Amino acid sequence: MMSKKGFEIQFNWLFVLVAGAAILLFFTVLVVRHRDISQTSTKATVLKNVEAVIAGASVSTDTISVLDIPNSNIEISCNRVSVDGVSRQYQNLILFAPNLIKGDKLVTQTMGFSIPYKITNLLYMTSPQIRYRIIGNNDFAKESNKSLPIELKKEFYKPISIPTIRNLNNYKVRFIVFEDFDVYGIDLTNLEKMQDSDVTAIKVVGDINQGEIQFYVKDGDSWSQQESSFYIGKPYLIGAIYSDALEDYECNMENVFSRLNLVTQVYVKRTEELKKPEELSSIPSRQISSRQECTDYYENALIDLKNILTTSSEFNEENVNALANAADSLLNQNKNAQENSCILIY
């Protein structure tokens, strides 16, 4: 039979255990809840920083910056930015980036896009943990390499002297190939263990003004060619370098074209105002050299602007070519207007 004392001691220990467990459970639940809240708050802070970068892109042109952020996984897709489940949707997001940015640093770059008048700033974003390998020998390849920030993990090789690529534990590798170099000539033996979608390539066929971009993705130890797309000007090509998926690149291009359409509408109405005889007649004759000459330039410019308006309705090869021609023609009309002291078209 248990003594009274023994029973008391046992009951005391039982009581301590129960009470202690209750207190520990309470504090554990509190700590776990607080940790979850903190993590969500951190993700929201990172998303807020990315939103601020996107908003600030409209202001700064041709800038490069490296941001320190909490270690995060930022997923970027068409009109959507997401940080570990916390996401923000946009109507018309222009952000060229790989579909996943990992790590505690964010490299951002902006470049103004004009065709020939300023349309918007293109924003590029990536991680310094992604490896970029540029292969080319012409001036365009060198120019593109110079345009990429030095903060990126980038390598530039001429086609005759490419060392075999080694696996340096980068979570993504991107090849950018110029000229006649064959993408299938890139040896992927050392990258075989990487996931196919993490090793991608583009082949650039064209010059600094316009051309075609062929998208490739790793398929085992070889390549699989996806559909091709197009670029018009260096800023677009830089966008294709940053985007590792064709769909994301084309989504951004569609958004740029939407922007182009709206800005062009403004210029069309502006040029129609310039063309109005009553507007021109109100100006003292010393201000404009010859009314008829200027009106001719505005007429031609309106044709070019309306062509740009039409071609900006959809992003495809035909429209890209037509857009380049219309932009060139408009550039000449504006130059002529300037040389003849007419009011500039843009």
Added chain:
Amino acid sequence: MEILGLAIVIVLIFVAIIFVVRLGFEKPSNIRASFVSSQLASNMLNAFLRTSARDDCFQLTMTELLQDCAQGKAIKCNNGDDSCKYANSTAKEIFEKTFDKWNTNYEFLAYTDIARPLIGLGETCKADKKSELFPIPISSQTMYVKLDVCG
């Protein structure tokens, strides 16, 4: 014994409260005010200097009028004012419709010698200010246009 334990707990809680009060409360942010005042001074001065006068002063820019003001006041506007007076009255008109309307204190000076400004409007800022200085080249030296936005 228990009372002692309780006392220790209460002391710990008070220490924690003091700690939280000192470091836990975030100060309200003034980020927007900082942005507004930083762009206000530079934009105001740039826009003002670029502004063209009315027809009664031949649509000359404020920069041109200020240059003439510092170089002998050769320009006589159709309303009888010289370049200094015209630039002064234009600046006054603009700042009345902007700074005075927004209850923002400012000081505007145009000078070659800061001790004897050619144009002076507003009052010297007593505390924080955002300043913008614009040099304008003239024949013998440089004149300066300075705008301080207080706050």
Added chain:
Amino acid sequence: MFSKSQIQIGETVAVLFVFFILIIIGFIFYVKVIKSNLEVEKDEISQIRSISIAQRVMFLPELQCSDDIVKEVSDCIDRLKIHAAQDIMKENEIYYYDLFGFSEVTIAQIYPENKKWAVYSRKTEDFKNKFVTNVPVSIYHPMTRKYGFGVLTIETLS
């Protein structure tokens, strides 16, 4: 009459009870601090948003001066673009709502003549914060190649 052990258990229970009361008081205080910090953060986010919208308007190609001589002056608005921009923003409300949210953008020329244009307006009755940003700008008239003085006002609601 209570036994000694019953008194002791009662004491222990009382201590635990008081202990938990103190914890709850501390927790309530902590929650109040967090709430107050969240309000400050919310206000900061509203302010940042207001700045973003103001910057977007200030650098909008639909309004900004674009001149080969004066390349894309940031604090300059092209007079000839204003009417066109008004029409286009009205026709593409959803697009510009994504850029500007609930806000009102007006351009007022104050020198040499007074003129006012309402470029964008989307208001809501349900707002907590209202920020007004006034940006002095030049208003460029391409016909005369002269600059007027104006104010770009961006009123954001959040």
